Amino acid sequence: MTIFGQFTYPEISSQAEALQAAWGQLEQQQAWIQSYLLHPEADEIIFIGSGSSYYQALSMASTCRTWLGKSAAAYPSSELFLFGRQAMPGHRHYLVIGVSRSGESTEVILALEAVRELSNVTVAGITCYENSKLAQIADCLLSPLGKETSTVMTKSFSSMTFMMQTAIAKASGHEPWVREMEQVLQADAGVTAGSDSFIRNLVAQNDFQKYIYLGMGTAYGISLEACLKIKEMSYVWTEAYGTLEFRHGPKSVVEPGTLVCLLLSEQARPYELKVAQEMQAYGAFVLLLTAKQGDDTSFADAVLEVGGEALSDEARSVLYLPALQYLGYYTAMKRGVNPDTPRNLTQVVII
Structure with missing residues (x-):
């Protein structure tokens, strides 16, 4: 079995x-x-x-x-x-x-x-x-x-x-950047465990029909990967965009039942949060992945704090990955599909 x-x-x-x-x-x-x-x-x-x-x-x-x-x-x-x-x-x-x-x-x-x-x-x-x-x-x-x-x-x-x-x-x-990566290394186990329970509960309590991932800078590539995890594991409709770019046309797809997951940077934090608030006004459920929650994130429907407020956005990006991967996993399990062996896919793509 x-x-x-x-x-x-x-x-x-x-x-x-x-x-x-x-x-x-x-x-x-x-x-x-x-x-x-x-x-x-x-x-x-x-x-x-x-x-x-x-x-x-x-x-x-x-x-x-x-x-x-x-x-x-x-x-x-x-x-x-x-x-x-x-x-x-x-x-x-x-x-x-x-x-x-x-x-x-x-x-x-x-x-x-x-x-x-x-x-x-x-x-x-x-x-x-x-x-x-x-x-x-x-x-x-x-x-x-x-x-x-x-x-x-x-x-x-x-x-x-x-x-x-x-x-x-x-x-x-630049030794401070090396030390940042060492801090990521030290934090990752705790972030992974916390992300597991947080995302398990989030998926159990909600039924999302669309998944939108937003990120800028180094987090843009991470947002594309998050989008792919949902597609590969659970076969649901999803897209990823640069955070502010999403406002230029693609936001038309937002409606109730849409999860908008923002990989929040510190460098562009106030601008990105304005986008999240706008999407919430259109009916989206807003999930923020952030170094630290505060008064400016209190509007969101869910906030996962990964820590590392003093880290650069580049270094912190890896700490967002566990939550994004668990989101694919738990969504697949809720839908009754096996994330280990997605249909049509193999580990190695050969031409």
Whole structure:
């Protein structure tokens, strides 16, 4: 007899251990930071991935621009493979970092193989599998406890994002950012446990028909990933947008029965909260994920406080992931579908 969620739930719940292992592994891969993130010839860093890995790439690139002060971009792997000239004009030197949980995704392999022999390109990667094709063709950071049995990425996403952000913090030479990542590491277990009970109750007490995720900056990639978790695990209708961009047309879909989940930043807090209030006026149930609740968040229907008010928005983004992953899991369980093996999906996408 199949037990629904028997893999997904423990994998979400064990992400603090995966982050800890990634932290320890990075201590052993300090040379990677020097060789790649601090590559003296690289004018731009390009992160590539597919699906969840592309959304990681967006958050990694955002963190890289902010903390490393270097030009960085993210593209779907297929974009680099099939439209390489548009992604990489020939007058610059690029570091291309492939992002893949399995290290076997056809598109990321094809993209790296297409560019790695070019004189103006250096390639590297990040994965959870040390013997993968990606690890064979590129020098990779390795998240040793990111390996998963379930189809959907959860702790792999969290640990790989955390690992790359920590690598970027170390490459920056700015010790406070390294300390921020260490604080995230120390807080993650408590945040994961608190998010579990909070989201379990939220899903049990409500019946949402639509899910909208909003985020800006580094949280934009996280919001896209949150959207994908609901689609993959529970097959419900959902979208993700930049917070203020949602007001420019897409808000027309908001009505009673709509969950609007805002990944609140501190940098744009007052502006983002105005958007949330507007959506509530249209009938949405507003869920805020925030460092700290206060008088300005009291209007919301639900508020999950993850802590880390003193952290940068970049570092705090990983602490939003447990709640977003549990939201997919508990929604699937309530709908009677198995989040371990979503229909039409496999762990590795092969062309």
